[in-house]
Amino acid sequence: MKSFIQTIRNIWKIEELRARILFTLGILAIYRLCSFVTLPGIDPNQLQALKSQTASGIMSILDMFSGGAFSNASIVALGIMPYISASIVVQLLGIAVPYFQKMQREGESGRRKINQITRYLTVFILILQAPTYLASLTMQGVPASAFLIKGPMFTVISTIILISGTMFIMWLGERITDKGIGNGISMIIMVGIIARMPMSIVQEFTIRLEGQGGGLVVFLVEIIIWLVVIAINILLVQGVRKIPVQYAKRIVGNKQYGGVRQYIPLKVNAAGVMPIIFAQALMMVPITLAGFASSDTASGFVVAFSNPYGFWYNFVNAVLIVLFTYFYTAVTINPTQMAEDMKRNGGFIPGVKPGKKTVEYLDSIMSRITLPGSLFLAFVAILPAFAFIFGISGQFSQFFGGTTLLIMVGVVLDTLKQIESHLLMRHYDGLMKSGRIKGRSGA
Numbered sequence: 001m002k003s004f005i006q007t008i009r010n011i012w013k014i015e016e017l018r019a020r021i022l023f024t025l026g027i028l029a030i031y032r033l034c035s036f037v038t039l040p041g042i043d044p045n046q047l048q049a050l051k052s053q054t055a056s057g058i059m060s061i062l063d064m065f066s067g068g069a070f071s072n073a074s075i076v077a078l079g080i081m082p083y084i085s086a087s088i089v090v091q092l093l094g095i096a097v098p099y100f101q102k103m104q105r106e107g108e109s110g111r112r113k114i115n116q117i118t119r120y121l122t123v124f125i126l127i128l129q130a131p132t133y134l135a136s137l138t139m140q141g142v143p144a145s146a147f148l149i150k151g152p153m154f155t156v157i158s159t160i161i162l163i164s165g166t167m168f169i170m171w172l173g174e175r176i177t178d179k180g181i182g183n184g185i186s187m188i189i190m191v192g193i194i195a196r197m198p199m200s201i202v203q204e205f206t207i208r209l210e211g212q213g214g215g216l217v218v219f220l221v222e223i224i225i226w227l228v229v230i231a232i233n234i235l236l237v238q239g240v241r242k243i244p245v246q247y248a249k250r251i252v253g254n255k256q257y258g259g260v261r262q263y264i265p266l267k268v269n270a271a272g273v274m275p276i277i278f279a280q281a282l283m284m285v286p287i288t289l290a291g292f293a294s295s296d297t298a299s300g301f302v303v304a305f306s307n308p309y310g311f312w313y314n315f316v317n318a319v320l321i322v323l324f325t326y327f328y329t330a331v332t333i334n335p336t337q338m339a340e341d342m343k344r345n346g347g348f349i350p351g352v353k354p355g356k357k358t359v360e361y362l363d364s365i366m367s368r369i370t371l372p373g374s375l376f377l378a379f380v381a382i383l384p385a386f387a388f389i390f391g392i393s394g395q396f397s398q399f400f401g402g403t404t405l406l407i408m409v410g411v412v413l414d415t416l417k418q419i420e421s422h423l424l425m426r427h428y429d430g431l432m433k434s435g436r437i438k439g440r441s442g443a
Contacts, residue, residue, distance in 0.1 A: 010423055017181075017422040024180030027172050028191050034076045034165065035069035035192075039158050041149030042073050042137075050142050060395060061308055062284065064404065067192025073137065076165035078129055080188055083170050084281045086121035090114060091331060122170070123163060130162040131155055182415035189277070190411040193404045196395065204396040222392060229400055233380060233409040240265045243365065245347045262347075266366060268373040270333055273410040275324035275374070276381055283317055309388045309397075318378035325374035335362035380406060 012018055038044040051071045063070040066079035094100040094114075103110035134155055138144070147154065169188060176184030204222065208215035242263040283305065305313055339358040348354050352361045384404075387397035398404050 007423075011419065014422055017419065020179065020181045021419075024176050024182065024187065027176050027180060027184075028187065031076070031169060031172055031188055031191065032067065032195065034168070035067045035074050036072060037075050039073050039075060039077070039161060041147060041154050041158070043146045043148060044072070046143055046146035047071070047073055050137065060398070061280070064193055064196050064398065065189060065280075067195045069192075073142075074165070075161050076169055077133060078126065078162055078166050079192065080166065080169050080173070080185060081281055081284060082125040082129060082166055083118070083122045083185070084277055085125055085284075086118050088278050088281060089121060090118050091327075094331070095327075119167075119170070122166065126163040126166055127159070130159040133162065134158055181418055182411065186273070186407065186411045186414070190408055193408060197399060200393070200395040200399060204393050207393055222396075226400060229380075229383065230405065230409065233405055234413070240267055242266075243362070244350060245342060246350050264338065266333075266362075266369060268369050269325075269377060270366075270370070270373075271325045271328035272414075273407050274328050275321045275377060276406050278324045278328070279317055279320035279381070282320055283313070309385045309394070314382040314385045318382055321378040321381050322374040325377055326370060329366060329370050333366060335359045335366065338362055377406070 011021070038047075050073065062079075062081075065081055066074075066077060068074075069076045069079060090100070094104050100114070103113050106113075144150075149157075170185075173184030173188050176182065176187055178184075180187075205219055208219040208222075211218075242265055245262050245264055305316075307313055336359050339355065339362060342348060342358065343354050349358055349361060352358050383400050384397045387400040388394060392400065
């Protein structure tokens, strides 16, 4: 406890780190306030039906990602998912379209162009999603008396506000990345998820107490299992395979120094939580195209993909996660570039010839460690369905794995890693007595 208090004091002593943390907390507070600002022309007191609909099923996931803004008919109801969807499309184009491949090789200027295209595509997606969301409000049982303003004018004004709300969230996320601590977009998603956690735990506790004998014991067992799942997620995020690299002998003056052996840390889950986020964004497409149809009028396809605890939803979600893990790993880790860097610095992998053989070796290693990593990632992602089958409430089961827990663990570790880097640069002790925190970005 004394060491923890001293660490907090050390964090507070570093002016830059203190300013970044306070700036991040301030931005996140603004986002949370926006999630409670209802669209003009809607009576917030008559949204109980919408909140009931979003308490379970696919709607609960949509509401969780928006931090409750979806069920509040907020100005930021569509959240950050349209931007994630646009990012997926742009990254896929980077593989298939030469124009985007060229921009990816242009460095900083190319990155700015890609970001601008992503923003334009986000607006286009919002133009389609915003009217659909407004039309879905009546389908989810919101009474007509809740709409104080009606007609085409309400749709046009509300669409503009919803588009502006999502773009404002994007801007807040970019400000956190530039001037705060951690990745801004990931932090915003995580805060929305955490906002639902206390209510879910209290709800599960109440359900167990109201049940027949042994409810409190069952609740404690659930919490223990939940903590074990969190530990497994941490191991998944931190798993590393080290590749030995031998550097050639160096001659300084008249003295010859022996070669130096170092290691390349290749992460078992190099893609981090991005495959989960990408897959979740695509899983929202069917329900979005269906206009958030109610269960009474929805077709079999829409019903199957509207149930986050059903077989087909989880099967397709797991397949997408495996595919996106390979895709994102291929985008972020370039074996050819790694081999060239080693050769340029006089390094080589013992037993492997430099050049093409090194590229093939690194590529084979990444393929081998990515497969179990992607399968385990997919398994963790569908754990909430198993938790629901074993009788855990729908809201609390979402925190037994899946998108929510992986995002929380990954973002928290990444943020703590950045804080630890600031401490170590100022010659303070890190956050852990032994070893260092390993975030998503590396070992």
